[in-house]
Amino acid sequence: MTTTALKARKEFGKTLASDIAHRLRNEIVTCQLKPNESLKFDALRLSFGASFTTLREALTLLAAEGLVVAEEQRGYKVAPVTLEDLHDLTHARILIEVDLMRRSIEKGDDDWEIRVISSLHRLARIEERAPEDYASNTEWKAAHRQFHEALVSASGSPTLLAVRNSLFDRAERYRNLSAMFRPHPRDKAGEHRALMQAAIGRNADQACNLIASHIQTTSNNVAKYASGVISAG
Template identity: 45%
Template sequence: MASVLEDELGATADTAGDIRNGKSTRSTIALSRIRHLIVTGQLAPGERLVVSSLADAIEGGQTPVREALMRLVSEGLVTLENQRGFSVAPVSRRDLEDVTAARVEIEVLLVRWAIERGDDQWEADVIGAFHKLRKLQKIEADGESIRSMWEERHREFHFSLVAKSGNQTLLDVRDMLYQRADRYRRLSVRYLQAPRDDVKEHEDMMQAALSRDVAIATALIRSHIETTTRILLAEVPSKD
């Protein structure tokens, strides 16, 4: 596992430089990198997470790794059992349905507030985020994985829509749910029966938000989130 992690996590010298420059702490660096491995599926659902192995791989020490894993337990990406220790949280039909339902309700509420409170700068940020998103192809050459830069810009676009909602507590909950849903979104690409017009979906959401049409904007966002879920539910056994 260490060699895989070393390849993914990149040069440790860069990490050390970030710490010295005060850009982040060891714990937040460990959190970001382990979360990335889980979300992208490189640490598989159900896989046991050994603190010492993770610490060796990122050369960050066992305490920061343990702190990161505890944070990921609270985010629902890692499980902790007394006898077995840490492991990657499983994926399941029920979890997907629960996360989707929660995301839809929170996203719709935040978008409604953002539309009501958004100013000229908010509009400019939404337009800019969409412009950056549309310039990239979503799928890698293998046809089964999402480009990391596209995913970053996708996250930025959806955050831009809700950024002016004015409720940081719900934004924090939204971010946690987004991370949990990210695993499923990446899996859904493998099961697409036909190309999905992501550019059009995001453009329609942008236009509705900028037009201050709450009804259309929230309906489009609800459909956007639920479409990904429908793609996966068609593949997940109902007994799960």
């Protein structure tokens, strides 16, 4: 009932465009906006309450991240999901995440160890509280993201970290898609704990192997359970 209602529109960024990009990104990753769905300006204007220009800027940003594709003069649409894209994405993620992991383990200081341990702890607590299908839990997803982010956070490579974040979003969309059709979520708790132990124990080779197979296994499961809704590619 106060003036916060107006300001509340800008939750995540200082500018309206970056805020809308954030909201759009979320809707695409969670598949509220479905793959291949065309993003018409009139419709977007209605649901996001912003002008053509502002929306256009947000879409440009998401196109650069690979969540949206732009067909010039023919508008924007949510990026399609294909098996080919999933494989491409998985390969890129493993390459980059393994490199970042190794360097993080080399360079990580006390604060890094604390970030890794505490983010895993938070993740475990959430899993305790909601043992059944935590994978569709928003809180779990945020904690999961933060744990993986913490692992590579000491790598000191802004360029690769930025790419990594973008790929993580694209992968999360596939995970969400798969979760819709999967009877039970795979139990990753053990894998996460092993990752933490290898990282903190400065066992770089083991940590890199673990993260690579963690990503690969997740991807294989996505391909298995979501193959029905994923285009042939």
